[in-house]
Amino acid sequence: MSEQQKINFDRIAEAISYLKANFKNQPSLDEVAAKVHMSPFHFQKMFTEWAGTSPKKFLQYITTQY
Numbered sequence: 001m002s003e004q005q006k007i008n009f010d011r012i013a014e015a016i017s018y019l020k021a022n023f024k025n026q027p028s029l030d031e032v033a034a035k036v037h038m039s040p041f042h043f044q045k046m047f048t049e050w051a052g053t054s055p056k057k058f059l060q061y062i063t064t065q066y
Contacts, residue, residue: 011036012050023062029055
């Protein structure tokens with residue numbers, strides 16, 4: 001894994017942790033992207049590539065499971 005891939009992985013892992021911890025507040029895409037220091041556009045694209053689903057669908061899944 002390259003250094004950039006490690007950084008990207010860490011950002012997505014941090015975003016997933018943030019979403020799990022704050023799902024009751026339904027954080028916006030902008031809020032989560034700011035948390036991992038990315039633009040909303042690039043965050044959504046990278047999250048979808050790494051997690052296989054969009055941040056919104058991931059948040060909906062967590063909320064539904066609760």
